[in-house]
Amino acid sequence: MGCGGSKSTDTVSNGKSKEKEEDYLQEPENDPVDLEDIVVGYPPPKPNSSRKEHIFTEKDKEAGDSRAKQIKVEDYPSLDDLARALTEGLKNDVQKVRAIFTWIGLQGSNGSGSKDKNNNNQDSMSPQAVVQKVIQRKLSFNFLFTSLCRAAKIPCVLIRGLGKSVSYEVGDQDVDRLNNSWTAVYVSGGWRFVFPLWAFSAVVGHSKGTWTLVETQGKGTREKEEASSGRTISHINEYYFLTEPDEFIYCCYPNDSKWQLLAKPFTKQDFTEIAYCRQRYFQNHHRITTPAKCFYQSANGVCDVGIKRLGKEDCVYTYELYFNHEQSKATLPAEIQLEKYVAILNEGKSVRFRVRFPSEGIYKLLIYGDDSLLCEFKIQCDEDVDNVKPFPCNPESGFGPSTTTEEAGLKAKSHQSGVISIKKTRNVNIRFNVTKNVLVQTVLLQNNVAQETLSQYVNHKVKNQELDINVDLPQQGEYALQINTKDKESGGSFTNACNYLLTAENMNRKQRNYENALEKKIRKNLQECTNSGKLEELQKALDDFDKVDLEDKGDRQRAVERITFLRLRKELKDAIARRHGEKLEEAIENAKQSKYEENLQNKIREAEELLAQLRRLNRFAHEVLKMQQPTISEIHNYRHPKPLAYEIMKATYILLGEEEGRVEEWEQIQALMRKQGKEGLLRRVRLFDTVDVTENMVNSAAQLLRDYDEERATNVIDEVMNASDESPTESKTSEPAPKKKK
Structure with a gap:
């Protein structure tokens, strides 16, 4: 299954040979109409200092989407006219790019471009003709998006590389066949990724037919996937609009490493080996706690995969385990029903999936969070697994305290981890605080011993709102302790509150009463x-x-x-x-x-x-970084700036470390603004950190701006930024110049 929401397109013919199907989430290597990948004079690629949420607001989205919905393709004779209609009057470049993006997505979703207008005289490069060719896959989405952005004077580049789309399967080592292309636009002072094809298309129901579902939620099954080409649907996927570089690299690898936009670029091997994470993994702030690789090797027939969610919100993790009946050297024995071979181990906010393998072969583990697919892992087991046994039970809430435990009226006091290793001694004591008026039930389970037999080895008591559980294991082995509760008042049946996996070792060794x-x-x-x-x-x-x-x-x-x-x-x-x-x-x-x-x-x-x-610093720096170099030049060319503009620039340079004596005169500030490269204003603001600011610097800047409020300062900045897009007068002042007639 590819990052664009689809599965691999290689199909199996007669169970042996493979026919290569078209990858509907793969752009053609070349369009029939020439378009330069990059235009000379564009800003160089480099990492951004701000993230998507800092530059793209709900107001930007509403403004761009509203404009896009008003524009009809048949009303405009050229792409230039269409771009002007989509962007003219919008406040900033982010809104303009958004309008272009949404408008293209709407053409696919409403099918307008696919209608045959029967107009033989129609210009082959008219917007209507281009949209029709894009939807018919005769032109790329990249071509339309890039052409409109450039027509709107927004820098846009075409990036070529590798993309984990339809034909990718988790753990694939051969990624050279994954050729694809996407775009980057220059907005708010930096380059941002947009992948039009993946944003507007998805393939659903596609399968190579090589996997068999063998366990889900502790229940064994044998559901063999059927080979299917699936179907392509049109939609708008927000994730591929201004995607973060540190997330984008998980599924897209550019041929030119500079266009990763990362301070520490990935190698091709990194891209091949990195965990196969879906967009919900990033959007909901999950982190893999074991090695972030897509391929795992079992050890002694066992493999652990860990994940957690950052933030305060809880997440219910679930899983699916698959067996590859084509790549595996051995077949899965018919008599083995894979239930209770995957355990969920709770470790605070983290969860660890412990997988046991009853047979050699190639497996795939899918991890879901709140029913959304988060990530996939390919796991190989090529060792003797005769001694691998299922877990005593596999509770839905997993082993170890969880939110379910607290909802049931218990709060763990002694053991926070779901696995308790018992050595030498046979006894373990587990304690909880009781927070609700509940009755408690404890159950001890083992694969080879009846539950009734084990009931004599576990007991509990509740005193002073504390639950005390004692387990005295009869012999070595692996046990599961189930702790259930029910409300004293309403009655009803017991429900599972918490579980522990108990592993007992070396219990037969004679105990010593002394230490050397x-x-x-x-x-x-x-x-x-x-x-x-x-x-x-x-x-x-x-x-x-x-x-x-x-x-x-x-x-x-x-x-x-x-x-x-x-x-x-x-x-x-x-x-x-x-x-x-x-x-x-x-x-x-x-x-x-x-x-x-x-x-x-x-x-x-x-x-x-x-x-x-x-965060405040990033927000303030972002407002400055929204200015482009032409804006800096515009301010620099003022001969007589307004007092507030002068004071703002003077305060800015003082906070950047300039001595007050070097910014007394406007000419001195102009000289500083002429500097480029490492000494350039935008670079210095991007690297600014309050750790370098002294109390004297803060006092000096505050003194300069004491008579002004934030609203007045914002008005001056907006005026300057608006003026940077307009025609300069012969004699520069701080008054805005008139707009060009369009």
Whole structure:
């Protein structure tokens, strides 16, 4: 299935040979009408300092979409006339590009371009003829979009490279056949991606017929996909309008690495190996917590894939497991029903899918979040799996505390992880705070022992709003503990609140009642390191403790909890030191979702204040960066600027580090504005950071602007930016020049 919302187009003929079908999400390598990929004089490609939400507002969307809906293709004889009608009078280039984008999408969705007007005298390059050719796939969407943008004086380039579209299958190593092309437009001071074809088309119901669904939600099945070419639909997919470069690279790789628009470009191997993530993965802010690769190899018949959602909103994760009946060397035994071979392990906001493989072969794991496909992984198991067994159960809510647990009236107090490893001792104690008036039921399960037999090995009691559960395992092996609740007042049946996977090892080894001198030293060192709070030393002490396999008398658990706290604190400190917005968001989120939120409150507050400051800085910098170099030249050419314009420029340069004596006169400011490259104004604003600003600099700038409010300053900036698109007069002043007649 490709990024454009479709599956691979290679079909199987007679189960052996493959026929290559047309990839409807792949643009032709060349259009019949020549169009330069790039125009000489365009700004060079480089990473942006702001994201889509900073430059594209709801007002921009409404303005562009409203204009697009008013324009009829048959009313305009040329693309130039059409571009002028679509963009004239709109406030900024983002709105203009939006109007062009939406208008093209509407032509496909309402089918206007496919109507035969029976006009033999129609110009072959009229808008109506071009739209018709695009919909008939005789011209590319890129050609129409690029032509209209350039006609509207908006820089637009055609980018050629590789795109994971219809013919891509997760884990494919041969990506050279994925030739495709897309565009980038220069708006708000930077290049932004637009992929018209993927925005306006999708292929649904396409399948190569090589996969069999074998497990979903803990239930076994054998649903073999049928080969199908699917069908192409027209729609408008907002995701491929001004797509973020750090997301776009997951599915599109340009031949020229500069057009990745990334500070650290991907290699072709990176592109081939990177996880296959869909747009909902990015839109809903998910992160893969295991290696972000599309191909995994099992170890001892097991493979873990982890994911989490950033932010406060919860997410219900589900999955589907497939078996490739063509690529796999072995066939899946008919007697094996794959149920309970995938477990969901809850780890706070993170979830880990643990997959066990009862047979060698090629598998595919699909992960969904709130019913939307997020990502896919190809997993190979090529080892002996005779000892691989299913889990004792596979509850829908997974193993470990989750939002379901708290809704059921329980809050985990002792064990936050869904897997509890028990060594030597047979007993484990699990505690919860009881937050609702509920009855509790505990059930112990094992694959080879009846539930009734195991009931004597688990008991619980509730006292002072605390639930205390004791499990005394009868023998080694893997067990599942189910904890169910029901309301005392309303009655009804018990519902599952929480589950734990218990793994018991080395229980048959004789227990010692003493420790030798070395073991005592290791235990004491762990206790001391736990108290000292030095992360690296504590981790080493814990590793030493585990190597000699000492019994946990509470020392190990305290050390583990201390390490978790220290790591969260370090993550906050590092993010603050780096002043990186995304790292700050992630560190704050991780700290808030932990049980140490109260202990970390000071660091969390510091990180939140810095994040808010950086966001304000980005917003203010964006307003300046919306100006293009011609705008800077326009201001520079003023002989007698308005006082406010002069004061704003003087304050700007003071905050950028210029001494007040070097910006006293307008001529001095003009000299600074003439500088290009590293000393250019826009570059300096883009790299600006408040960490370099002193109190004196702030006071000087504030003194200059003390008599003005934000509204007056904004009016002057808008006036200057509007004037930059207009004709200059012979003698420059700060008054705007009259518009050219069109």
